[in-house]
Each structure stands twice: as structure tokens, then as C-alpha cells.
Amino acid sequence: MKEQNLSQALLDWYYKNGRDLPWRVKGGAHENPYVVLVSEFMLQQTTVKTVIPYFTKFMARFPTIFDLAQADLEEVYHYWQGLGYYSRARSLKQTAEMIVARGDFPQTEAEVLKLKGVGEYTAASFLALAFNQPLAVVDGNVMRIICRMYHLTQPLEDIKQDIKAKALKLTSVQNPADYASAIMDLGAMICTPKNPHCHDCPWQKYCASAGKSDVEHIPYRKKNEKPVRYGAVYLIKNSEGKYFIQKRMEKGLLSGLYAFPWCDNGTLQIYAKAAEDTGLEVVHVFTHFKLVLRLFVLEAESSVGNGLFVFPSAFENYPFSTLMKKVWKKFSLAE
Numbered sequence: 001m002k003e004q005n006l007s008q009a010l011l012d013w014y015y016k017n018g019r020d021l022p023w024r025v026k027g028g029a030h031e032n033p034y035v036v037l038v039s040e041f042m043l044q045q046t047t048v049k050t051v052i053p054y055f056t057k058f059m060a061r062f063p064t065i066f067d068l069a070q071a072d073l074e075e076v077y078h079y080w081q082g083l084g085y086y087s088r089a090r091s092l093k094q095t096a097e098m099i100v101a102r103g104d105f106p107q108t109e110a111e112v113l114k115l116k117g118v119g120e121y122t123a124a125s126f127l128a129l130a131f132n133q134p135l136a137v138v139d140g141n142v143m144r145i146i147c148r149m150y151h152l153t154q155p156l157e158d159i160k161q162d163i164k165a166k167a168l169k170l171t172s173v174q175n176p177a178d179y180a181s182a183i184m185d186l187g188a189m190i191c192t193p194k195n196p197h198c199h200d201c202p203w204q205k206y207c208a209s210a211g212k213s214d215v216e217h218i219p220y221r222k223k224n225e226k227p228v229r230y231g232a233v234y235l236i237k238n239s240e241g242k243y244f245i246q247k248r249m250e251k252g253l254l255s256g257l258y259a260f261p262w263c264d265n266g267t268l269q270i271y272a273k274a275a276e277d278t279g280l281e282v283v284h285v286f287t288h289f290k291l292v293l294r295l296f297v298l299e300a301e302s303s304v305g306n307g308l309f310v311f312p313s314a315f316e317n318y319p320f321s322t323l324m325k326k327v328w329k330k331f332s333l334a335e
């Protein structure tokens, strides 16, 4: 079957079965590129199910690109709290400022790639969904589908260009916006990592992996264990029962968010001697490494560096990362 017929078969399936999502329209490009932009940033490394409530609240507070461009960054972090990867919130706001400054939404790949926090995938997806451009939108879901369709068994890392070329050929020339959504839904609903539902798949008859025993193992990957870092976090309490928190720098890991003093490499010398080891640990997996944080407690009336003492009941007023929420939960449950 020709690629364009395959894409039409997928579109037919999508119009009947595709998901209704708050940032999605069926039947062509979205009339509001800002909606696409916000959803694309939120969906980077986060699932659709998690994003939906955050997206709804975010759009209610920042309904236009002008609202976001003018907003205070701390408030944007607040609405992002719990989604993780906070540098995305900062990049999205910077991107909104850039678009407002230039006066319109960029519509070429080269221009979109100049926006803050926009990589190849986000650029292609944005241009397909907002401007109906037939670009290869290739994320992990699409790679899995393409590898299975053509039964590609080499390690994924070695065949990315081939996958992209095949994905581009399959992309609907007539309706790239709907096709981009359709292939995402195929990956999320049918060609799932485990137990793909081949019987319900519009591509089953043409798929080289359907019915094969290794389908779940495709795509193959080179083994790559994440390195582990060991660090320490300090819960510093004063006589009023308040805890010391600090705002992290605007650059680096968990930037701009509030946190208990911590480091991801050994202990902080300034606190280490006086602090008591609780024996508790929190494990958190980042994109490039796994972090094991040991929890220490300390009683003090003042602390070093910029920060403030806050009652635990008021923590919700300060944007905390998921990591620090885990730390507090672990500590408060053990107390």
C-alpha cells in the first residue's frame, strides 16, 4: 500500500476514535497557535493525562500570549508547579515575549527553532498543528510505531535518520495537522509499548511486526543505565517551628523554585557538622541521572544565604519542585 493511502487509513481511524483534548481541534490546523504552543511545552516529557488539569488552569489565568508575556515569572512557575522540568515554564514565557516582540507567530522551521526551549520535535509539531505544515513529527511514540511498521530491529540510536525519513513519507500531505494528532493517538491508544492492540490497528494488514513474537521488544535500544548521584538535603527548623527555604538561582537544576538547602554531590560543609542524619532517603530520577538525597535535620535560629523561615502550612505559597515535595512528604510522615 502506498504511504499516502496508509496515512488516509490512519486519518479515517482517527476521525472515529481519536481523543478529544482541550488543546485539540479535528479537521485542520488549530485557529489559535498560542493554544498549540502552550500544550506542546507542557507535553514535553509529561503525559497527556497529567497535563490536562494544568493546561486548563494555565489557560484560564494566561488566556493569550500577551497575558503570558506580561506575567511575573514567579506566578508562571506557580501555575507550573507539579508538572516538573521547570525550565520549560521559563522558556515558554521567554518564547511568548519573543513572539509578542516580533508581532506574529513564526511559520518556518528555522524561525521556530530560534524560540527559547524549542527543539526539532516541538518545532515540527507546532508547525503541523498550528499551520498545517507536512513535517515529520517524530517523538518516542512515533519512533516505536515506525520501527514496528517496518520491523526495524537495529538499535534505535543508530537508525534515527531512517525513521525520520520513513515518518516523513507517511505524513499526510493533504492534512498534516490531523495526521500529527492521529499518529500520536495511535501510539498512545493502540501501538502501546506493552501489549499493542494490533487487532484494532488501522495499519495491521501492512505492519511487518503484527503477530510477531518480538513486537513488544521493538524498538530495540542500547543498554544505557543512568548514572547515580548522592547528595544531601537539610531541614533547618527554628524555635517557632518554621523551616528554612531558599529560592534557587534562575539557571541550572530546578531553577527559580523554592527548596530546602540541598546539593547533589556529597554534603553541604556549612551544615554537615551540626546536622543530624535522619537515615531517610529520597530517590528522584532526572532525564540524565538518578539522584539519591539523604535527609538531615538541624535546629537553628538563622541560616546562611538568602532565604526565609516558613511554617509548613504556608509551603503551598511557594513554588516547590516535585523533588522537594517528596523530601517534605518523606520527612513529615516519618516525624
Ligand code: SF4
Residues within 6 Å of the ligand: 145, 148, 149, 190, 191, 192, 196, 197, 198, 201, 202, 203, 204, 205, 207, 208, 209, 210, 215
Ligand atoms: S499492527 Fe500492531 S505493531 Fe503494527 S503498528 Fe499497529 S499496533 Fe503497532
